[in-house]
Amino acid sequence: MAPAGLSRAEFAIWLAAVVAVVGLPLLLPIFSVVQLTVFLIFCLLAVSLDLAWGLAGLLSFGHAAFFGVGGYAYGILALNGLATPAALLAGGIAGALLAGILGYVAFYGRVSTIFLAVMTLTVTLILLQVMGSTADPSYRIGAAVLGGYNGMTNIPSLALAAPFLPTIELGPAGFFRLVGGLLIVVVALGRLLTFAPFGRILATIRENEQRTELLGYDVRWRKLAIFAASGGVAGLAGGLFASWGSFVNPEVFSLGQSAQVVIWVLVGGRGLLYGAVVGALLVQALTQYLGAIGTAYTAFVLGLLMVAFVLALREGLVPTLLRLSRFLPWRNAPARSC
Amino acid sequence: MLNPDGATSWLLETRALSREFGGVHALDGVNFRLRRGELRCLIGPNGAGKSTFFKILSGQLQPSSGEVVFNGNAIVGLPPHRIARLGIGIKNQVPSLWDGLSVYEHFWLAAYRHTGRRGATARTDLLLQQLGLSAQASRSVGTLSHGERQWVEIGMVMAQEPLLLLLDEPAAGMTEEEVERTAALLRAINTEASLIVVEHDMQFIRMLEGLVTVFYQGRVLIEDTIDAVLADAKVREVYLGTADSHG
Numbered sequence: 001m002a003p004a005g006l007s008r009a010e011f012a013i014w015l016a017a018v019v020a021v022v023g024l025p026l027l028l029p030i031f032s033v034v035q036l037t038v039f040l041i042f043c044l045l046a047v048s049l050d051l052a053w054g055l056a057g058l059l060s061f062g063h064a065a066f067f068g069v070g071g072y073a074y075g076i077l078a079l080n081g082l083a084t085p086a087a088l089l090a091g092g093i094a095g096a097l098l099a100g101i102l103g104y105v106a107f108y109g110r111v112s113t114i115f116l117a118v119m120t121l122t123v124t125l126i127l128l129q130v131m132g133s134t135a136d137p138s139y140r141i142g143a144a145v146l147g148g149y150n151g152m153t154n155i156p157s158l159a160l161a162a163p164f165l166p167t168i169e170l171g172p173a174g175f176f177r178l179v180g181g182l183l184i185v186v187v188a189l190g191r192l193l194t195f196a197p198f199g200r201i202l203a204t205i206r207e208n209e210q211r212t213e214l215l216g217y218d219v220r221w222r223k224l225a226i227f228a229a230s231g232g233v234a235g236l237a238g239g240l241f242a243s244w245g246s247f248v249n250p251e252v253f254s255l256g257q258s259a260q261v262v263i264w265v266l267v268g269g270r271g272l273l274y275g276a277v278v279g280a281l282l283v284q285a286l287t288q289y290l291g292a293i294g295t296a297y298t299a300f301v302l303g304l305l306m307v308a309f310v311l312a313l314r315e316g317l318v319p320t321l322l323r324l325s326r327f328l329p330w331r332n333a334p335a336r337s338c
Numbered sequence: 339m340l341n342p343d344g345a346t347s348w349l350l351e352t353r354a355l356s357r358e359f360g361g362v363h364a365l366d367g368v369n370f371r372l373r374r375g376e377l378r379c380l381i382g383p384n385g386a387g388k389s390t391f392f393k394i395l396s397g398q399l400q401p402s403s404g405e406v407v408f409n410g411n412a413i414v415g416l417p418p419h420r421i422a423r424l425g426i427g428i429k430n431q432v433p434s435l436w437d438g439l440s441v442y443e444h445f446w447l448a449a450y451r452h453t454g455r456r457g458a459t460a461r462t463d464l465l466l467q468q469l470g471l472s473a474q475a476s477r478s479v480g481t482l483s484h485g486e487r488q489w490v491e492i493g494m495v496m497a498q499e500p501l502l503l504l505l506d507e508p509a510a511g512m513t514e515e516e517v518e519r520t521a522a523l524l525r526a527i528n529t530e531a532s533l534i535v536v537e538h539d540m541q542f543i544r545m546l547e548g549l550v551t552v553f554y555q556g557r558v559l560i561e562d563t564i565d566a567v568l569a570d571a572k573v574r575e576v577y578l579g580t581a582d583s584h585g
Contacts (some may be wrong), residue, residue, distance in 0.1 A: 197450055200439075204447055207436035214396060214434075215448050215498055216422035 005195045013274070014188055021180030025173035034244075037176045039284050041240045044183050046264040046276035048233035051190055054271035055199060056226045057206030059113060061258045062102060062120025065127050066095035066231040068252035070238025072131070075155040075248050079144040083161040088239040095235015096228045098123075103227035107220045121258060128253035151249025158243040179240055183277070186233055190273045202226055256299065263306050269316025278318055348407075349374045349502060349532050350395070355404035356556075357390055364390040365401070366556035372502070377528045379543045379564070380536045382553030383576065388536045389431055391553070392504050396428040397421040409501060425501035427494075429508060431536075433487045435494075437480040441471055444479060444490055448497035458497075465493045469523070484511040492520075496527060503533045509542050521545035540568070 025033050045067050052058040070091035077087035102123060106116045135148025144152060158175060160168040170178060193199040204212045205219050212219050242248040251257065260283070268279020283302065290298045313320055350372040357365040365387045372378055380388050393399040395406060397418035406413050413421050435444065445465045450458040466472045469489045474482060479490055488508060495503050508524070509517045521542055524533060528548075537543055543550060543564055550567045552559040554576050560567060567573055 197447075197455070200443060200447055203439060204436045207438050208434055210398070210418075211434045211436060211494075213418040214398075214422055214428055215494065216419050216451050218417075218419045 006191060010191065014184060017180070017184050021177055021184065025176050030172050033172050033176050037172070037179050038241070038244055039281055040176070040179045040183050041237050041244060042264070042284055043277045043280040044179070044186060044237040044240070045234055045261055046268070046280035047183065047186055047190065047273050048230050048237060049261050049265050050270060050273050050276040051233065052227050052230035053265060054273070054276070055190070055194060055206070056202040056223055057113065058223060058227055058230075059117045059262070060099075060120040060227070060230075061117050061262060062099070062124050063231070063234045063261045064258040065120065065124035065253055066099050066234035067238035067241070067257075067261075068124075068127060068131075068248070068250075069098050070095040070235025071242035071248035071252055072152070072238075073235070074239035074242045075152045076141050076144040078156045078243075079152065079154070080142040084156055084158045084243065085161055088158060088236065088243070091239025091242070092232045092236040095238060096232030099231020099234070100224065100228035103224045103231075107223045107227075121255075124253050124258050125255065128250050131250035131253060147249070149250055151247055151251075152242075153247045155242050155246045155248065157246060158240070175244070179244075182236070182240075187273045187277065194271075194273075198222070260302070263302060265316070266306060266309050267316060269318040269320065272318055272322075275316050275318035279316065282317075347373060349376070349409055350534075351407045352395075353405045353407075355391070355394065355406065356402050357387075357394060357399065358402045363556045365394070365404075367404070368553075368556070368558055370551065370558060372532060372534065375528070375532055377524070377533045377535070377546055377548035379546055379548050379550045380534055380553060381538065381543065381550060381567075382559070385555075386553035387556040388553050389506055390556075392428060392430070392506050392534075392536065395421075395504060396426055422498065422500075426504065427496075427498040427500035427502070428504040429488075429491045429495050429506060431506040431510075433484075433491050435479045435487060435490060438478060440476050440478055441482070441490055442466070442475040444494050445497045448494040449499075452499065461497055465497055468526075469493045470519075485513065485516045488512065489520075492523070499531075501531055503527060503531055505533060506536045507538070508535060509537060509539055517542050518545065540564070 024036065028036070045063060048066070049060065049063045052060055052063075073094035074084075074087045074091040077090050078084050082090070102120060105111070106119060111119065131146065132149050134146035135150070137145060139146045139148075146152060157170070158178070159170055194203075201212065201217060201222060204217075205223060209219050238248075238252065241252070264280040264283050265276045266279070267283055268277065269275030283305070286305075287298055287302070290301055295301075309316065315323070348371050350370070352368055352370045355365055355368040355370070356363065368387070368391065370391075380391070382388055390399065394401050394414075395408075397413070397416055397420070401414060404414070408421075408424060408426060411424055413424065413426075416424075439447075442462060445462040446458045449461040453461055466475050469492070471486065471489060471493070474486065479487060482490065488511070492505065492508055495505070505524070509520045512520060517539065524535065524546060527533060533548075535543075535546060535548075549561060550564050551561045552567055552573055559576065560570055560573060562570070
C-alpha cells in the first residue's frame with residue numbers, strides 16, 4: 001500500500017512559505033508589504049471556507065459574516081481598551097460562535113446543504129442591514145461608536161502585549177509576518193486534519209452522509225465542529241482585517257464580499273487548502289489590476305470568471321493542475337498511516 | 339418465547355408495523371420475527387414493501403405505526419447512527435458508497451468507529467483478502483465495476499461487525515460466478531451474525547438455504563422454506579404469475 005498522508009513536497013512547500021513570509025518584508029517596499037498583508041488576510045478567509053466546504057462539503061455564504069463579526073468584535077474590544085491580542089482572540093471566538101449557532105440550527109435541524117447556503121447568506125445580509133442602521137452616535141458600545149455605513153474608525157492596531165511586559169508595536173513587517181505565519185499554521189493544521197481519522201470521516205460526510213450515519217457515526221456534531229472551527233478562522237481573519245486598516249464597516253457583510261469568498265475557493269479549487277490560497281491571491285490580484293486600469297466592469301469580469309470555472313474547470317485550478325501533472329500522492333490513498 | 343435466562347430468543351421482532359405514503363400502504367401491519375443466528379430471505383414483487391421495511395429497520399424512515407424491537411431495544415424513533423450502534427448494518431438497494439475514497443478507506447472507516455486505529459487496519463486487511471479486493475485496495479470506488487461496488491458495500495457492513503445484516507439485493511447485477519461467491523460469503527457471515535436478504539434471484543435464494551418470507555402489498559403473505567413457498571398457489575399467483583407474464 002502507498003503510504004497516505006503528507007508528501008515530502010508538502011513539507012517543502014511549507015518551508016518555502018516560511019522563508020517567503022520572513023524574507024519578503026526585507027525585499028519589498030513597505031507599500032507592497034502592506035498590500036500583500038491584506039491579500040494574506042483574504043487567503044486566511046478563503047482557507048476558512050475551504051475547511052468547511054472542501055473538507056466536509058458544507059457550502060456557506062456566511063463566511064463574510066463570520067469575518068465581519070470577528071472584525072467588529074476586535075474593533076469594539078480594542079477600542080474599549082482590551083489588549084489587542086485578546087481582542088483578536090475574541091474576534092475568532094465571535095466567528096466560531098456565530099458559525100456554531102447557525103451550524104447547530106442547520107445540522108441538528110437536518111437542513112439540507114442548499115438551505116445552509118441560503119440561511120448563511122440571509123444572516124449575512126441581515127447583519128449588513130443591522131450594522132448599517134447604526135449611524136446615530138447613540139449606537140455605541142463603551143468607547144466604540146458603531147458608525148452606520150461609515151463603520152468604526154481608529155481601531156488600535158494589533159501589538160504584542162502581555163501582562164507586566166512592555167507593549168511592542170508590530171509595524172508593517174511584523175504584522176505581515178504574523179498574518180503569514182498564522183496562515184501557514186492554519187493550512188498545515190488543516191492538512192494534518194485532512195489525513196486524521198476525523199478528517200477522513202468529514203470526507204465521507206462530503207461524499208455520502210447517509211452512508212456515514214448508517215455505519216454508526218453521528219454526523220451532526222462532526223459537521224458542527226468543523227463549521228464552528230471554520231467560522232473561528234474566518235473571525236480571526238476579520239480581526240486581523242480590522243487591525244490592518246484600523247477600521248471596519250458593514251461592507252464586510254455585503255453580497256459582493258460573501259460571493260467573493262466562494263469565488264476564491266471555486267477558482268483555486270476545493271479541499272486541498274492550497275487552492276483557496278492560490279484562488280484568493282489570483283482573484284485579488286486580478287481585481288486590483290482591473291481597478292488600476294480603471295474599468296468599471298470588475299464585478300462583471302469576476303462573474304464571468306466564476307461561470308467559466310463552474311462550466312469548464314469544476315475542480316478549480318490547483319486540483320486540475322495536480323491531476324494534469326499526475327502528481328497526486330494524497331488522492332485514493334488509504335487512511336492507514338495517518 | 340423465553341429462554342431459560344429470561345431473554346427472548348428473537349433477535350428482531352416487528353409488531354403491526356405500518357407505513358403510509360399519502361394514503362398508499364407501503365407496509366400494512368407487518369408482524370415479523372427473526373431468530374438469533376438466522377438467515378432469512380425476503381421476496382415479493384416490486385412495491386411489496388421490502389425496501390420500506392429495511393429503511394424502517396435501519397432508521398432511514400419512520401413507521402406510521404407499529405413497533406420494532408431489536409435485541410431487547412425498541413428502536414422506532416432512534417436516529418440511524420444509534421440503530422447502527424445497536425448492531426444493525428444495512429446495504430441499501432442502490433449501492434451507496436463514498437465515491438472519491440479508496441476501497442481500503444471504506445473498510446477502514448467502517449471498522450474504525452468501534453475498533454479504533456489498530457483494529458481497523460487488521461480488519462481491513464482481513465476483509466480485503468476475504469472479498470478478493472486486495473488488488474483494488476487503493477483504487478477509488480468510483481472506478482470499480484458494479485459487482486465490485488456491491489462487495490465493497492457488503493464488506494463495509496461486515497467491517498461494522500453488526501449482529502444483524504440487512505442486505506437489499508446484494509447479488510443484483512452480478513455474473514453467475516459472482517453470485518455464487520456472494521452466496522458463499524453470506525453463508526460464511528451467517529456463522530457469526532444474522533442476516534435478512536432481499537433478492538429476486540431464486541437460484542441465489544436456494545444457495546442461501548434459509549427460510550423465506552414473502553411480502554405482498556405491504557403484508558407478510560407466507561413464511562416457509564423456499565420449496566414450500568414456490569409450491570404455494572397464492573405465491574404463484576401474486577409473484578411467480580407476474581414473473582411468468584414477463585416471459
